Amino acid sequence: MKKVWSSNRRLAGLALAGVVASGWASLALAQDYPARPIRLVVPFAAGGGTDVLARLLARPMGQSLGQSVVVENVTGAGGTIGAMQVARAAADGYTLIIGTPGSIQINPAMQPDLAYDPSRDFAPVSRFSDSPVVLIVNKDTPYQSAQDLVQAARAKPGSINFGSAGVGSLSHFSAEMFQYLAKVKMTHVPYRGTAPAMTDLRSGVLQVDFENLPAALGLIKDKQVRALGMGSSGRSSFLPELPTLAEQGVAEYESTSWTGLFAPAGTPPTVIARLERAAIAAARDPAVQASLKELGAEPVGSTAGEFRDFLVKRKPLVEQIVKASDMKAK
Numbered sequence: 001m002k003k004v005w006s007s008n009r010r011l012a013g014l015a016l017a018g019v020v021a022s023g024w025a026s027l028a029l030a031q032d033y034p035a036r037p038i039r040l041v042v043p044f045a046a047g048g049g050t051d052v053l054a055r056l057l058a059r060p061m062g063q064s065l066g067q068s069v070v071v072e073n074v075t076g077a078g079g080t081i082g083a084m085q086v087a088r089a090a091a092d093g094y095t096l097i098i099g100t101p102g103s104i105q106i107n108p109a110m111q112p113d114l115a116y117d118p119s120r121d122f123a124p125v126s127r128f129s130d131s132p133v134v135l136i137v138n139k140d141t142p143y144q145s146a147q148d149l150v151q152a153a154r155a156k157p158g159s160i161n162f163g164s165a166g167v168g169s170l171s172h173f174s175a176e177m178f179q180y181l182a183k184v185k186m187t188h189v190p191y192r193g194t195a196p197a198m199t200d201l202r203s204g205v206l207q208v209d210f211e212n213l214p215a216a217l218g219l220i221k222d223k224q225v226r227a228l229g230m231g232s233s234g235r236s237s238f239l240p241e242l243p244t245l246a247e248q249g250v251a252e253y254e255s256t257s258w259t260g261l262f263a264p265a266g267t268p269p270t271v272i273a274r275l276e277r278a279a280i281a282a283a284r285d286p287a288v289q290a291s292l293k294e295l296g297a298e299p300v301g302s303t304a305g306e307f308r309d310f311l312v313k314r315k316p317l318v319e320q321i322v323k324a325s326d327m328k329a330k
Contacts, residue, residue, distance in 0.1 A: 043074055043079035053297065057069075083103050087116035087265075100259055130257070132255070137228055147249055180325065212257040227242055231254065261275065284299070
């Protein structure tokens with residue numbers, strides 16, 4: 001009996017020593033962090049909107065941290081290849097990812113068998129920027145408001161077509177959200193990217209599109225398309241006269257193209273806090289804010305806790321809409 005007790009004590013002592021050693025290792029990592037350049041994965045091609053925003057974030061973050069933040073494009077499968085790579089990376093703060101609605105919430109809802117789960121595998125650091133989705137229509141259509149479109153769609157279900165940048169894209173998801181919340185049915189016409197969809201909207205082949213504001217702002221101001229409503233929770237500083245879709249009766253509608261910084265789950269809290277401070281400082285940098293405005297995006301600079309709450313609040317509705325609309329990856 002004494003031998004068993006002694007053995008158990010030795011095992012408990014070893015376990016405690018392991019916990020203490022692990023704690024000291026984490027503390028040492030946090031105190032020395034960052035001791036080398038940091039890799040920021042962009043899960044999309046170089047030159048795209050997410051890549052531009054990531055590079056805008058990386059420079060001032062590197063200055064704040066005292067180490068270079070090196071952007072690396074890891075493309076494929078709608079952003080999931082890069083996301084999986086970061087999910088499997090060491091949780092030491094040296095591999096990060098710039099996340100978007102698609103890679104963090106829409107794709108996982110569409111593909112429940114993905115090899116990563118953002119809620120489990122990523123630690124939110126800070127939401128960097130945000131730009132709303134805007135509902136636009138061909139200028140020759142009779143619709144002057146979101147309610148005009150809702151009434152027409154209810155009168156003849158499926159008779160109105162809407163374009164998107166492809167199945168599962170933010171533009172597709174935003175239109176499905178509109179249909180779900182407004183209780184209407186339109187016909188989806190997927191394209192291989194935003195540009196061809198916008199071309200057909202202007203020509204009249206398409207009647208409706210839900211686009212990220214930066215892609216549509218110039219066309220709206222030149223009156224090549226008509227904007228009916230903003231997808232943000234509040235009015236946009238870029239088009240302050242344009243009411244939101246929620247204001248026009250599509251309750252709970254909110255769809256924006258946000259970007260946010262994530263680390264692998266298990267990254268020490270002190271390292272997350274260091275990254276959070278650097279990301280917030282970057283979003284508050286006057287030069288960064290001016291560049292974001294030129295791109296049609298708003299700076300955010302949230303805390304890690306605020307970013308986590310933002311994601312938790314939106315996740316159930318995203319999953320509900322994907323399921324109700326039968327959105328599936330092709």
